[in-house]
Amino acid sequence: AFFWLVSLLLASLIWFVSVRLSDREDAKLQYGLLLFGAAVSVLLQEAFRFAYFKLLKKADEGLATISEDGRSPISLRQMAYVSGLSFGIISGIFSVINILADSIGPGIVGIHGDSPYYFITSAFLTMALVLLHTFWGVIFFDACEKRRYWCLGLVVASHLLTSGLTFLNPWYEASLVPIFIITLCTGLWAFVTAGGSFHNVLKCLSCK
Amino acid sequence: MTELSAHLPQFQHGQLTENFPDNHLSNTNDNSERRRHDNSERRRNDNPESETNGQPQNNIQQVVEQDEEEDEELTLKYGAKHVIMLFVPVTLCMVVVVATIKSVSFYTRKDGQLIYTPFTEETETVGQRALNSILNAAIMISVIIVMTILLVVLYKYRCYKVIHGWLIISSLLLLFFFSFIYLGEVFKTYNVAMDYITVALMIWNFGVVGMICIHWKGPLRLQQAYLIMISALMALVFIKYLPEWTAWLILAVISVYDLVAVLCPKGPLRMLVETAQERNETLFPALIYSSTMIWLVNMAEEDPEAQRKTSKNSTYDKQAPTNQTQNEDAEADDGGFSQEWQQQRDNRIGPIESTPESRAAVQALPSNSQTSEDPEERGVKLGLGDFIFYSVLVGKASATASGDWNTTLACFVAILIGLCLTLLLLAIFKKALPALPISITFGLVFYFATDNLVQPFMDQLAFHQFYI
Numbered sequence: 001a002f003f004w005l006v007s008l009l010l011a012s013l014i015w016f017v018s019v020r021l022s023d024r025e026d027a028k029l030q031y032g033l034l035l036f037g038a039a040v041s042v043l044l045q046e047a048f049r050f051a052y053f054k055l056l057k058k059a060d061e062g063l064a065t066i067s068e069d070g071r072s073p074i075s076l077r078q079m080a081y082v083s084g085l086s087f088g089i090i091s092g093i094f095s096v097i098n099i100l101a102d103s104i105g106p107g108i109v110g111i112h113g114d115s116p117y118y119f120i121t122s123a124f125l126t127m128a129l130v131l132l133h134t135f136w137g138v139i140f141f142d143a144c145e146k147r148r149y150w151c152l153g154l155v156v157a158s159h160l161l162t163s164g165l166t167f168l169n170p171w172y173e174a175s176l177v178p179i180f181i182i183t184l185c186t187g188l189w190a191f192v193t194a195g196g197s198f199h200n201v202l203k204c205l206s207c208k
Numbered sequence: 209m210t211e212l213s214a215h216l217p218q219f220q221h222g223q224l225t226e227n228f229p230d231n232h233l234s235n236t237n238d239n240s241e242r243r244r245h246d247n248s249e250r251r252r253n254d255n256p257e258s259e260t261n262g263q264p265q266n267n268i269q270q271v272v273e274q275d276e277e278e279d280e281e282l283t284l285k286y287g288a289k290h291v292i293m294l295f296v297p298v299t300l301c302m303v304v305v306v307a308t309i310k311s312v313s314f315y316t317r318k319d320g321q322l323i324y325t326p327f328t329e330e331t332e333t334v335g336q337r338a339l340n341s342i343l344n345a346a347i348m349i350s351v352i353i354v355m356t357i358l359l360v361v362l363y364k365y366r367c368y369k370v371i372h373g374w375l376i377i378s379s380l381l382l383l384f385f386f387s388f389i390y391l392g393e394v395f396k397t398y399n400v401a402m403d404y405i406t407v408a409l410m411i412w413n414f415g416v417v418g419m420i421c422i423h424w425k426g427p428l429r430l431q432q433a434y435l436i437m438i439s440a441l442m443a444l445v446f447i448k449y450l451p452e453w454t455a456w457l458i459l460a461v462i463s464v465y466d467l468v469a470v471l472c473p474k475g476p477l478r479m480l481v482e483t484a485q486e487r488n489e490t491l492f493p494a495l496i497y498s499s500t501m502i503w504l505v506n507m508a509e510e511d512p513e514a515q516r517k518t519s520k521n522s523t524y525d526k527q528a529p530t531n532q533t534q535n536e537d538a539e540a541d542d543g544g545f546s547q548e549w550q551q552q553r554d555n556r557i558g559p560i561e562s563t564p565e566s567r568a569a570v571q572a573l574p575s576n577s578q579t580s581e582d583p584e585e586r587g588v589k590l591g592l593g594d595f596i597f598y599s600v601l602v603g604k605a606s607a608t609a610s611g612d613w614n615t616t617l618a619c620f621v622a623i624l625i626g627l628c629l630t631l632l633l634l635a636i637f638k639k640a641l642p643a644l645p646i647s648i649t650f651g652l653v654f655y656f657a658t659d660n661l662v663q664p665f666m667d668q669l670a671f672h673q674f675y676i
């Protein structure tokens with residue numbers, strides 16, 4: 001979570017500086033800058049995820065050397081899951097908590113012509129994003145571990161794609177549906193990466 | 209200031225006493241300041257160096273050396289557990305403070321300032337305001353320094369009664385007066401009708417149980433809960449009465465002061481620590497939060513045989529258990545442990561002696577001779593002032609930030625990560641460390657950064673419903 005926050009901080013810094021240096025009045029430019037800021041933020045998030053992976057790897061080695069049986073008490077998969085989850089949680093919270101706080105207060109949604117479904121779609125999007133971060137975490141760590149750089153590239157690309165899709169936002173069919181599809185696919189991919197299989201699922205469901 | 213406390217028994221003048229680390233906070237006067245004094249000593253294999261009689265030690269030493277290697281491992285393994293054990297109370301304190309700030313408007317209303325911060329911040333120019341806040345912070349810090357030095361002097365000249373009286377008066381004030389005000393304001397916010405008699409009864413019960421729990425014996429959870437509550441109350445007072453820029457400046461300066469006072473050789477807190485170590489006693493038991501409460505004192509009999517060891521369960525405060533029944537009252541983290549101890553004690557030794565020496569060493573942690581049970585009993589202690597200042601930071605962030613919840617959350621995560629790092633350093637260096645600097649630095653950086661940089665960005669993104 002801390003790492004995600006730091007990446008967000010840096011991204012905001014970049015955006016802020018770019019806004020300050022640019023023309024305030026030009027709406028198109030501001031919009032473009034926002035896009036730019038979002039893209040930079042996505043890239044920075046992934047960079048920090050990588051940095052976190054490196055840090056965890058080091059810590060893992062340290063733990064393995066001091067533990068009694070030579071293996072570390074936490075497996076890399078668990079760490080991947082936890083890191084993905086925490087990235088997801090903090091990103092979800094940051095995206096949604098002000099909206100939640102406002103939703104308690106008095107007001108009418110969409111009175112100025114925006115969509116009246118703002119809250120519910122925000123909720124769905126946040127949920128998708130949290131899940132996505134978790135899945136990306138698992139896939140990312142696994143890809144780094146096995147040095148499959150094309151997997152890494154795919155994760156980053158899908159993150160960029162998701163973020164980009166949200167830019168289509170009031171047109172919810174175009175953004176929400178693809179994002180959910182992406183979430184499902186990424187989920188399946190992460191499940192397979194973590195070693196699951198149809199067989200496992202069956203075993204789990206029928207397990208006493 | 210935090211410390212990891214775990215240590216091995218040592219013999220001293222034929223009596224086995226424990227050294228223990230503790231961090232604590234002492235209340236300096238009625239209206240606010242808590243000074244923190246650390247005493248952390250991790251005497252793990254100190255037997256050769258300490259001023260003890262050599263004779264009965266040899267057996268202990270062998271046990272000790274063997275334990276040392278296991279200790280390293282256990283430290284790191286259980287270090288994570290202790291980090292979590294500290295996260296929970298710090299989080300709870302912050303949650304209470306933020307919840308109160310958000311709901312009870314009393315604490316965000318400007319109703320004047322404390323006498324320690326005489327200069328107002330409602331000035332005409334920015335320069336004037338900056339100057340005033342710097343002066344306010346300077347006055348506050350000098351008050352803190354003076355109080356700390358006074359405390360060190362009192363401690364050095366063994367004026368224990370004065371110190372205890374001081375602590376009791378300040379906890380009385382906190383438990384009764386401040387909680388009365390707090391309760392009143394909460395009732396006002398939720399428009400609950402209440403009569404004075406009920407309130408008097410509630411406050412009386414709350415206060416008396418609090419005094420007993422904190423200064424004497426009580427269930428561990430209850431004591432921890434009370435310590436969290438008084439830290440939250442204190443933090444709320446600070447948030448209400450300190451004007452903005454002053455508050456941030458004070459936070460910054462106090463973390464520098466903390467660093468200096470604990471680590472510099474001539475710092476007052478370090479002198480306090482060293483004096484306490486020389487005298488082998490604990491400092492100010494009422495002002496530290498501890499995560500476990502097995503306080504065991506190992507006391508040898510007059511018989512110098514190494515095999516004989518007595519153990520005694522004693523509780524948090526300076527009570528010397530004088531008979532077996534009292535031992536059963538002791539709080540044990542691990543339930544089965546005290547039974548075992550008692551059986552061992554019954555099997556191994558004869559009469560238990562309670563002497564002033566044992567009473568002095570009452571705040572000890574279990575000896576490492578019981579290595580199998582050791583890991584669960586090692587606790588971490590954190591001074592209450594640290595709780596207070598963390599909560600002040602998060603509370604101020606939630607009260608005055610434009611980014612509202614984002615800023616609050618960012619500060620919260622920053623403080624927790626700072627605490628993690630501090631505990632990690634503690635595990636590495638094994639001596640008293642100031643808990644404030646790292647966390648407060650992170651917290652301040654994140655507050656200002658989030659409020660000014662992240663907030664506009666997230667706002668714009670949320671406005672268009674973009675996600676990153």
